[in-house]
Amino acid sequence: MFDQATLMNELQALKKDVSRVLHTAAEGVFDDSKSRAETLADQIKTALNDLGETLSQEDEQLARLLADRPVTSLVSAFALGVVVGFLMRRH
Secondary structure (H helix, E strand, O other), rough: OOOOOOOOHHHHHHHHHHHHHHHHHHHHHHHHHHHHHHHHHHHHHHHHHHHHHHHHHHHHHHHHHHHHOOHHHHHHHHHHHHHHHHHHOOO
């Protein structure tokens, strides 16, 4: 009814076709994932650079503020220390 050799040949051919299709699909998925990862890495680098610039500007502004009002800064730091100390002692 069925020729065993013919069935084996057809199964081998099918196996090769499936293997080729899966390999091609895997390469496509890998390339797509790699591309997306690189894009995301570039976006993260850009965001971190922007954050660094913003923090640098804020640091300079804070330094100028403290230099312009040293007594006010000292009193504020002392008051903040007293409040934090009081809260830490209660808990």
